Amino acid sequence: MKINIYYGGRGLLDDPTLYVLNKMQAVFEELNVNVERFNLHELKNSITTLPQTLKEADGIILATTVEWYGIGGYMQQFLDACWLYGDKEKISTIYMSPVVMSTTYGEREAKLNLRVAWEILGGLPCTGMCGYIADSAMLEINDEYSNLIEKKAENIYRSINQKMVSFPASNQAVKQKVAVSKTINLTPQETEQLSQYASDEDYVQQQKEDLQELASMFRGMMKTKDGKESNLFINEFKENFKPQAGFSGTYKFYINNQSKPLIIDVDTSQLEVYYGELEKADVEIHISEEILSGAVAGRMSFQRAFMAGEMTMKGDFRILRTLDQIFTFAK
Numbered sequence: 001m002k003i004n005i006y007y008g009g010r011g012l013l014d015d016p017t018l019y020v021l022n023k024m025q026a027v028f029e030e031l032n033v034n035v036e037r038f039n040l041h042e043l044k045n046s047i048t049t050l051p052q053t054l055k056e057a058d059g060i061i062l063a064t065t066v067e068w069y070g071i072g073g074y075m076q077q078f079l080d081a082c083w084l085y086g087d088k089e090k091i092s093t094i095y096m097s098p099v100v101m102s103t104t105y106g107e108r109e110a111k112l113n114l115r116v117a118w119e120i121l122g123g124l125p126c127t128g129m130c131g132y133i134a135d136s137a138m139l140e141i142n143d144e145y146s147n148l149i150e151k152k153a154e155n156i157y158r159s160i161n162q163k164m165v166s167f168p169a170s171n172q173a174v175k176q177k178v179a180v181s182k183t184i185n186l187t188p189q190e191t192e193q194l195s196q197y198a199s200d201e202d203y204v205q206q207q208k209e210d211l212q213e214l215a216s217m218f219r220g221m222m223k224t225k226d227g228k229e230s231n232l233f234i235n236e237f238k239e240n241f242k243p244q245a246g247f248s249g250t251y252k253f254y255i256n257n258q259s260k261p262l263i264i265d266v267d268t269s270q271l272e273v274y275y276g277e278l279e280k281a282d283v284e285i286h287i288s289e290e291i292l293s294g295a296v297a298g299r300m301s302f303q304r305a306f307m308a309g310e311m312t313m314k315g316d317f318r319i320l321r322t323l324d325q326i327f328t329f330a331k
Helices: 016-030 044-054 073-085 107-120 137-141 143-161 170-178 188-199 201-221 234-239 289-296 302-307 317-326
Strands: 002-007 034-039 059-066 095-102 129-132 248-255 262-267 270-275 283-287 311-315
Touching: 002 016, 002 044, 016 034, 016 059, 016 095, 016 137, 016 143, 034 044, 044 073, 059 073, 059 107, 059 143, 095 107, 095 143, 107 129, 129 143, 137 143, 234 270, 248 289, 248 317, 283 289, 283 317, 289 302, 302 311, 302 317, 311 317
Parallel strands: 002 034, 002 059, 059 095, 095 129, 248 283
Antiparallel strands: 248 262, 262 270, 283 311
C-alpha cells in the first residue's frame, strides 16, 4: 500500500499540522505502508505537475493549517491542478483523508472544503481529523492527543486497506447535471504533458510573446491597402451629429475586427471621430461590428442595445444615454 501526504502549510517549526503528520507517518510506516510526503511550499513552482504523483497512490492525506482563513493558497493550487490536469479515472479510485489543524477559527470548515473538493473531483473521501491547537507544545505534552492521532492514523489505514464503501455524494450527481465547464478531451499522457508545460515559466512566457506577435500581425492585416486605418462608421457619426448645448463627453468604441478603438470626442458643437488611442474616455463601449451597423442604420438605439446585452459599457451611464440624443440615426 502507498499513501501520499500533501502538506499545504508554510512549514513553520511550530505548525501543529507538521507534528500530527509526523505522528501519523510513523504509524503508517510501522504498518509497512510506503509513505511519500510532498511539501507544497517547497514545490510551489511545480505544483501543476503534482497530480502525476497520484498514479501509484492507494490513498492520500490532504493536510493544511488554518492560520487566518481557509485551506491556504498552496493547497488550493494543488486542487486546481488536480481538476485541470489530474487523471480523473485514477482519482476515482483514491481514498482521501483531510487533516486540518488550526491556530485560529475555521478548522471544521476547511476539513469539509477538502472533503467536498475531493468528492467533486470524483475521489473517495474517508475519515479525517481536525482540531484547534493554539500552541503546538500542547500536542507534545499531552499523551491523550498522541493516542488520538495514532488511532486516527490506524482508522485511515483500515479504510484504505479494506476499500471501505461509502454512499454516493449528492454533489457528484449535481455536478454531472448542472456544472458548466470547458473540458478538453485529452488522454492522461497528454494531460500530464500539458501540466509540465504549464509549470515551465519560460514556455509560458514564450507563448505570451508569440500571442503578442500574432496580435500585431493581425492588426497589420486589418489595415487598408493604402496603409491607413479603416474609416468605417466615421462618416455616419459625422453626418448625424446633433449638438446639445453645454454637453461634452468622450466615447471609446472597441469594435471587433478593428485594430484600434473608434474615438468620439464631443465638445458642445465640436466633434472629432477617428480610430486611435485615448488614455481615458468618459464611456468605454464593447460592441460588434454587426450591432454597431444596426445602430448607425437607425434600427436600434445604443441604450436598447445595452439593455439587451448586445453591447457592454464602462463609465458614466448618463453620458451613454446622451449618445442617442447627439446622434440621431434615421432609418
